[in-house]
Amino acid sequence: MxxxxxxxxxxxxxxxxxxxxxxxxxxxxxxxxxxxxxxxxxxxxxxxxxxxxxxxxxxxxxxxxxxxxxxxxxxxxxxxxxxxxxxxxxxxxxxxxxxxxxxxxxxxxxxxxxxxxxxxxxxxxxxxxxxxxxxxxxxxxxxxxxxxxxxxxxxxxxxxxxxxxxxxxxxxxxxxxxxxxxxxxxxxxxxxxxxxxxxxxxxxxxxxxxxxxxxxxxxxxxxxxxxxxxxxxxxxxxxxxxxxxxxxxxxxxxxxxxxxxxxxxxxxxxxxxxxxxxxxxxxxxRWKPYFLFMFLLIPAESYLEYINVLKNKVDRGTFFNGEGFSVPSFIQENDLDTENILFFGYHIGYWVLNSKPPTKAATHPSNICRDELFPFYDNPRKTAMEELRYIMETIQPKTVVVRKNRRVFDKKEEAENEYINAYLAEHYSVLATVEKAEILQRLKRL
Structure with missing residues (x-):
C-alpha cells in the first residue's frame, strides 16, 4: 500500500x-x-x-x-x-x-x-x-x-x-x-x-x-x-x-x-x-548480580532470531531470512512468472518482486474472505466465493504460494478452504518447497 x-x-x-x-x-x-x-x-x-x-x-x-x-x-x-x-x-x-x-x-x-x-x-x-x-x-x-x-x-x-x-x-x-x-x-x-x-x-x-x-x-x-x-x-x-x-x-x-x-x-x-x-x-x-543475568534473558527470542540471521548469512549469503525473502529469491532464480502470481501466504513477496496482487481484495489474502468489506471499495464480486472463483478460474495465476501443511484461510471459512484445496489439487502441482512455503505452478492443459 x-x-x-x-x-x-x-x-x-x-x-x-x-x-x-x-x-x-x-x-x-x-x-x-x-x-x-x-x-x-x-x-x-x-x-x-x-x-x-x-x-x-x-x-x-x-x-x-x-x-x-x-x-x-x-x-x-x-x-x-x-x-x-x-x-x-x-x-x-x-x-x-x-x-x-x-x-x-x-x-x-x-x-x-x-x-x-x-x-x-x-x-x-x-x-x-x-x-x-x-x-x-x-x-x-x-x-x-x-x-x-x-x-x-x-x-x-x-x-x-x-x-x-x-x-x-x-x-x-x-x-x-x-x-x-x-x-x-x-x-x-x-x-x-x-x-x-x-x-x-x-x-x-x-x-x-x-x-x-x-x-x-x-x-x-x-x-x-x-x-x-x-x-x-x-x-x-x-x-x-x-x-x-x-x-x-x-x-x-x-x-x-x-x-x-x-x-x-x-x-x-x-x-x-x-x-x-x-x-x-x-x-x-536487594540488588543481586544474578538479576543482571535474568534481565539479559528477557530478549531471549531476539537472540534466537539473531542466530537465525547469522546462520542464514552463512548458508545463503544474505542477512535477510524467512520465506518473505527466500520465496521471491527462488522465483527470480528460476525465472517463474511474477506478473500473474498469487500469494496466499508470505504476501510481502509482492513488494519484493515488484508485483501487484491479482485483485484489490487479494492485497491481503485474508481480505478475500471478508465479503462484508467488498461494498466499501466497489468490488465487482459480491461474495468471497465469487472473488475466489474469479481469481482462480478467470485470472488463473500461473504461480501460487501457500503455507505448507496449513489451511489457506481461517478455519471458519470452510467452504472457501474446501474449494481452494480441491482447485489447487486439480490445476496445480508443487514445484518446490522453500522453508515453510510451497510454490505451486499451474498445470498446462492440452
Whole structure:
C-alpha cells in the first residue's frame, strides 16, 4: 500500500486494505526516502518503540518518580517489541508513537495552546489505528470535566475545543487529496464504514473477551482497597481514563488479538510498576548480580532470531531470512512468472518482486474472505466465493504460494478452504518447497 502511494496511487484506489491512511503514509515516506529497504523500516519501527517508551518514562516520572518512569519504559520496550510477531513493524507501534506524546502533553500542559499539539498527535494516532478513537473521546470528555470540576468554564471550553480541533484537522487533511480527486466517497467508505462493518462481522464471544477484563478488574479493585494507587492524582486519573478507553475499544471491536495489547501496555505498565514499588515483598529485595543475568534473558527470542540471521548469512549469503525473502529469491532464480502470481501466504513477496496482487481484495489474502468489506471499495464480486472463483478460474495465476501443511484461510471459512484445496489439487502441482512455503505452478492443459 505504501509502495502504491509512492508510485502515485492514493491508498484504496489501486490496492485496498483495512487501515487508515497515515499507516500507509508512514511506510510510503520511508520507501520514498530510503527505497525498498527492510532495514530502514525496521529501524523506524525501533524508533517508534523507543519514542513510545521515552514518553512512557516521561509520564511515569510526571505521575510518580524518575525510577518508576525508567522501569515502566524498560517494560514497555519488552512488551511492545521482543516477542513473536511483535518484532515486526505494526500499525499499533506507529499509533502509540503518536498517542503517548499526545497523552503526555495533556498531563503536563497548564496552558491552552499545547492542547492543540496534543490534538494533532492524537489525530495522527487515530488516522493510524481507527479503534483508538474511543480512547480519544474518553480523554476529551475527561479533559472538559477536569476543568469544569475546578470551575474553569472558559478554560474547559477552550482546551477541549483546541484538542478536538487538532484531531479533526488531521482527519480533514487525510481527506483533502481524495476531495481534490473527487473521490471523497471512497475515503469515507474505507476509513469509517469498512472498519464498522468488519467489527460487526468478526466478534469473539463474551467468554473469550472476559479474561482480560477480569484480571484488570481484580488488579484495580486490589490497588484501591490496599491504597496502592492515589486515585485522586489527576495524572493517574488520565491514565485510568485512557485504559478504560482502550478496554472499551476492545469491547466494541469484539476481539482482543495479542498485538492489540500494544495500545494498552504503556499506560497500564506505569500503574503496575507503581503498585509493585509499594508492595513490601519487592521493597525487601536487594540488588543481586544474578538479576543482571535474568534481565539479559528477557530478549531471549531476539537472540534466537539473531542466530537465525547469522546462520542464514552463512548458508545463503544474505542477512535477510524467512520465506518473505527466500520465496521471491527462488522465483527470480528460476525465472517463474511474477506478473500473474498469487500469494496466499508470505504476501510481502509482492513488494519484493515488484508485483501487484491479482485483485484489490487479494492485497491481503485474508481480505478475500471478508465479503462484508467488498461494498466499501466497489468490488465487482459480491461474495468471497465469487472473488475466489474469479481469481482462480478467470485470472488463473500461473504461480501460487501457500503455507505448507496449513489451511489457506481461517478455519471458519470452510467452504472457501474446501474449494481452494480441491482447485489447487486439480490445476496445480508443487514445484518446490522453500522453508515453510510451497510454490505451486499451474498445470498446462492440452
Amino acid at each position: 505504501g509502495q502504491s502511494w509512492v508510485e502515485g496511487h492514493l491508498p484504496y484506489t489501486e490496492l485496498w486494505d483495512l487501515k487508515p491512511p497515515i499507516t500507509f503514509f508512514v511506510f510510503a515516506a520511508i520507501i520514498y526516502v530510503f527505497g525498498k529497504s527492510f532495514i530502514a523500516i525496521r529501524l523506524f519501527g525501533a524508533l517508534f518503540v523507543a519514542l513510545t517508551a521515552f514518553f512512557t518514562y516521561k509520564i511515569g516520572k510526571e505521575v510518580h518518580s524518575r525510577k518508576i518512569g525508567v522501569w515502566a519504559a524498560i517494560s514497555t520496550v519488552a512488551l511492545l517489541s521482543l516477542f513473536g510477531s511483535l518484532q515486526g513493524v505494526m500499525s499499533e507501534h506507529i499509533c502509540m508513537a503518536f498517542f503517548m506524546p499526545g497523552l503526555y502533553i495533556m498531563l503536563k500542559s497548564k496552558k491552552s495552546v499545547p492542547y492543540l499539539l496534543s490534538g494533532l498527535l492524537m489525530g495522527l494516532a487515530v488516522m493510524t489505528k481507527m479503534n483508538i478513537a474511543y480512547t480519544l473521546l474518553f480523554l476529551g470528555v475527561f479533559l472538559f470535566y477536569s476543568d469544569i470540576r475546578d470551575r474553569k468554564w472558559t478554560q474547559a471550553i477552550m482546551n477541549t475545543f483546541l484538542y478536538g480541533f487538532g484531531i479533526l484537522l488531521i482527519i480533514v487533511l487525510t481527506l483533502l487529496p481524495y476531495y481534490l480527486q473527487g473521490n471523497t466517497e471512497l475515503w469515507i467508505k474505507s476509513v469509517f464504514k469498512a472498519p464498522l462493518a468488519y467489527i460487526g462481522a468478526r466478534r469473539y464471544t463474551p467468554f473469550e473477551l472476559a479474561p482480560v477484563y477480569l484480571v484488570l478488574a481484580a488488579f484495580f479493585i486490589l490497588t484501591w482497597k490496599k491504597k496502592l494507587l492515589d486515585f485522586k492524582n489527576v495524572s493517574i486519573q488520565y491514565l485510568l481514563v485512557a485504559i478504560l478507553g482502550v478496554l472499551f475499544t476492545f469491547y466494541k471491536g469484539g476481539r482482543i488479538n495479542g498485538h492489540y495489547l500494544i495500545q494498552l501496555h504503556p499506560m497500564l505498565l506505569i500503574l503496575v510498576v507503581i503498585v509493585i514499588s509499594k508492595v513490601q515483598f519487592f521493597k525487601n529485595i
